[in-house]
Amino acid sequence: MEIEIVRPEEIEKRSFAIISEELKAQGMTLPEDQEAVTKRCIHTSADFDYARNLTFSEGAVEKAKEAIRHGASIVTDTQMARSGINKRVLEQYGGQVYCFMSDTDVAEEAKRAGTTRAVASMEKACALEEDLIFAIGNAPTALIRLYELIREGRIAPKLVIGAPVGFVNVVQSKEQILTLKDTPYIVARGRKGGSNIAACICNALLYQC
């Protein structure tokens, strides 16, 4: 297999063209409003499973874009996702990215309560007085606590990105989010996900704004 000569600025375009071709060859058609998000997840992971496992509440993409345009911030449960989200674009609309996972008060509260830092960081997010998108890419415990906080009426996210990854309560935590009636969500059903997926869903939304 020879190295293909592609100009730097053409690489991403070429990648998306290949993804489109292969989806077509597999007989898969994506809903138009979901296409950019789903293709970017495949681009980030080279895993076509995301064409099947990504689940969107009705109008989720449009609602998220509107929230971003109105200055919503993003809360994430991983420093890697924070690092990967395009903060330059988000800041243009007035939002910022929060990750409380390394905060001393979060570590102390988690220890005191015998819970995870991810849970404690969701509690901390409740105190933010602004519109919020939650991008959960690691801890199912964060997503479970977020679900409870929504049910208790303590927080009303503009969007929940449910993409924790792994083997313990990951599937369950995502299925719970799908039962929410008034909360827009984008959920990667099943075990797969990760900080890269959480970040790239945010970026796919940002690049459409």
Place this chain on the structure above:
Amino acid sequence: MEIEIVRPEEIEKRSFAIISEELKAQGMTLPEDQEAVTKRCIHTSADFDYARNLTFSEGAVEKAKEAIRHGASIVTDTQMARSGINKRVLEQYGGQVYCFMSDTDVAEEAKRAGTTRAVASMEKACALEEDLIFAIGNAPTALIRLYELIREGRIAPKLVIGAPVGFVNVVQSKEQILTLKDTPYIVARGRKGGSNIAACICNALLYQC
């Protein structure tokens, strides 16, 4: 599916136990020295493909551990991987993590030479006068340039982690690394990989030191 009650400090252990069970059920036995790295990649991605696509040069893990213990630093091509690598553990042995992707001189050099920032950041790494592990989790262009620099004798990495992800020259860039005779490598063959995989391979090595 009910939420499983698992104490926070037990979640990772439980996850690795599930991974071990499922590998066994699939009839897969991993070489003992590769086990920790491969299982951590599955843990990070929930993708059992890594049990098949990870390819290790002989003694790569042992050589990498020795390099880390002797203070080797890590160069990566993504800020997300830099963010995900456990710098606290690396620093205990005297190493640090470099990522030149956002450096102004790298951007300028890439523009001047009509290449990618990833290529320019590999060139920049040549000037580092210390033992280096390269963790490539995004750009095949970085891995291709690294291969050339090794062949030209301009750099002699203690380990190359080849885990770029995607559709343009990704497969090819990894296959080239497998042809190197004297360079230890851990390569995720095929299209899959990513900053999360590059970071978690580093962490799997660090946690064994």
